[in-house]
Amino acid sequence: MQTQKPEKCLGYGVFKAGESLKPVEFDLHPLGPEDVEIQVTILLLNDSFFQKGKIPSQRRFLFSLLLLLLLLSF
């Protein structure tokens, strides 16, 4: 089975809450059968998670880590 090489994209992002946004290159998710790819022209700046210094994926990661530590402690 051949694995498709991920397509790269430039954007602005952060790895940790509280950081300033920096230019980053990331992998686009493979285009699914019902997906469209949109070349972005404009978007809203506001992002409530980012403004509140929280990152959803990071929050889940920390929660998972905490859960794992709890399970290991038993």
Add this chain to the structure above:
Amino acid sequence: MDCLYIPGHEIVGYISKVGPNVRKLKIGDRVGVGFQANSCGTCNDCKTSKESYCPDSLWTAGGKLRDGYVTKGGFAQFHRANQNFVAAIPNALSSAEAAPLLCAGITVYTPLKYAKVGPGSKVGIAGIGGLGHLGLRMAKALGAEVYALSTSPSKKEEALRLGADYFINTKDESDLKAHAKSLDMVLNTISDLPDFTFLFGLIKNHGTLSTVGLPESNIQVPPWDLLRNICLTGTLAGSPSETQEMLDFCAKNKIGAQVEILPLEKVNEGFAKVLKNEVRYRISLAVNPQLDQQHGRN
């Protein structure tokens, strides 16, 4: 574990690629994406076109797909999304004014729709900001008599320009008394308002208080006002079909968000302005503005 977070929803752009099963859209179409990238498709909310309430809702930015990929938002050159969560942007709207409608716009449209606001309705919009300025314009376009509710008398002129028929200074007891129990509905867009007492005081018996602004703490409600059959409710944005309906409504009534535009490279400067509350009323980030010219759009 991918901890890279690319923020950004309320995205407008042009379709550059389509998957083999995409039937609704084609390359070159101008489209928009709101806060939601997908939903389970099987729960009761999904089956009744209320996808925004799906418990397995996937967020446009920071949502986790089954394969572990964390969805990347629109602060980027490209964005990939499911065709069912992509809306067509009507020709009458510019890309800049359409972008904030995809979340802010739908957030204020659905409560007005659910409350059946129309000609003869008296509607108060509390808070004249990013959400409230759209609420004023939509309520007016629906045919209501519109009341702007604000603690800032300096916003009166702007509120009247945006479509309000009357301005109520909510810090002025005499103003509140003069309009007591007179409104059919109040739509609250203020997020740091934990005490709803004065809002209840403005609503008629059997009226509605819908809030889309949520404080960090619990909300205070005057219990005796609940016995006046006032419905206290809140809505979570809207479904893809409601978003399309809202965009078409806005295009027909020439309602676009009032935006400042910054290039994507100035994103940190933009966030600083938002945090200092210096924005009237939304900032949009131009990622690739030449695309609109290339497609003959504004």
